[in-house]
Amino acid sequence: VLSLISEKGSILAVKVILVLFALGLCVVSNRSTLWPLVTWPMFHARTPEVPPPRVTVTHVRVTDREGDKHILGPTELMPDPRDAAANELIEMAFSPGPKREPAREHIVFLAERALDGMEVRVVEALDRTWKVDPYATPPLDRSDPLREAVSDRYPADGGRLLGGAP
């Protein structure tokens, strides 16, 4: 059908799309619902602060069927730059709410994928704290956190965990 459109028709159609796009941008503003019709409000309303001297982040630590433990950060669950979604997923899995159970299942799925299919038995929320010098390169030593503490855990099969809460 499109091959029947004349050169003039193509030019007209391109113009119409561009006008609609320009008008659409004025209407949609920052709303995401109408994607792919969205503006680019990049970093326009952020108020970031200098990172504090100590930063605590929750990663997951999984125990596989061999009993080995693996720490998985957001980029191990969902590669950069989708790691922000992985952070949200971790938060969901360890916070009360209707999405907690599906989030827990999805973390097990992503963890087993990250471990090349190795079966995961237990998932723990591992709160890791680093000393940070924001102006240094690198700003922290990732391999040497100041403190690591398990704040929550759940069995990968959805059953009850022997030994209860940590």
Added chain:
Amino acid sequence: VSPRLLLERIDGAVTRWLTAPERNAAGRMGLFRILFALFYLWYLATNPIEEMSGYRLLDFNHVLIVEVLPTLSLEVLRIVQAALVGALVLLAFGYHTRVATAAVLVLGIVLEAVNASTDLEHANMLLTAFVPLLMLIAGHWGDTYSLDGLRMRNRGGGISPNDPSGKYFLGARAVFVVLALLFTSAAISKVLPSSTWFTHPDLLANLTLEKNVENVIDGLPAAPGAGSFAKAEILHESMRGVIVLLEISFLFALFSATLRQLVIALALVFHSMNAFFLGIHFAPVLVAYMPFVDWQGLLERVLPQRSPPRIPRRGAALAPLALVAAGAVAALWYWNDFLERVITLDWVLDWRTINYLVLPLALAWLGAQLLAILKRVRQGGSGQLDLGTPA
């Protein structure tokens, strides 16, 4: 002047702009089509489909396309992605290009809407929606370096890759308008009263530091320039103005091909520097700049004796090969991650590392643009608007 006459004049000027001749337009758009398909395959390889399978759970943005679709299981997402891969292979071959482009557009929008519902900031509307849509409407990127082009040649209607006719470049110009509008929206959002861009002097410095700490915690390399950039007050404060200027200059670049090439080169350098030194990257947007490189001219420099490539008239027999290749690649993509590993060089070539390729090329291109402008200034400019780059 009556409003109607004024509108007609504006319409005429827009038509002339959209269809102004461009050097090697036919050939470079054919080559762009192939590069677009390869770039899209790389993009898909960097987005494992399994990540998307939890999209209903992580649906933060309530994208309408996703809301109206039934929930797509991982199996269905895999099939959609495999079909998209097959369509991209056909697009690269230029086999029934318009149908392949339409398939790439529809399947790509569905998949990327799923991404957008979770992570709007990194969902790529240019790659998945606007480039294929505008190429589909403009309709000539399959005329060269394609099986469609070969079929046309066999019927006596072959097209020279050096043909500068504006109709071949219509889609590319429309893409640039979209890019200019998006960058303008970025600039406007920064100067609105609700924005913190100009009211928080340390915004860029702190953003850079924050992002750097996040990246290192996530296991990514530290940005080497983050600390120095944040300490250099004059640099990061002036950068706020420079960034808005760069964004708004896309609008002015609509009126001059020279400025367009310069702005694109600057934008590429800007993206790469952001990725390397500040850890902020938006690699898939690179595809929107690709039509503005004279790929045909580059090909003729690299292969001067073989341009245009000689394809035998019986080359139409390549059609079954294209279909078999599309089916095989789609099937392989569906079954395992072998092709994704090959395309990403075993996951090495990602959104960040691709800038190792882009930055030197962008710097070279920027240098070439500046030299060309200098040369033109020395020779004395014509003072006229240079809408295109005629042969």
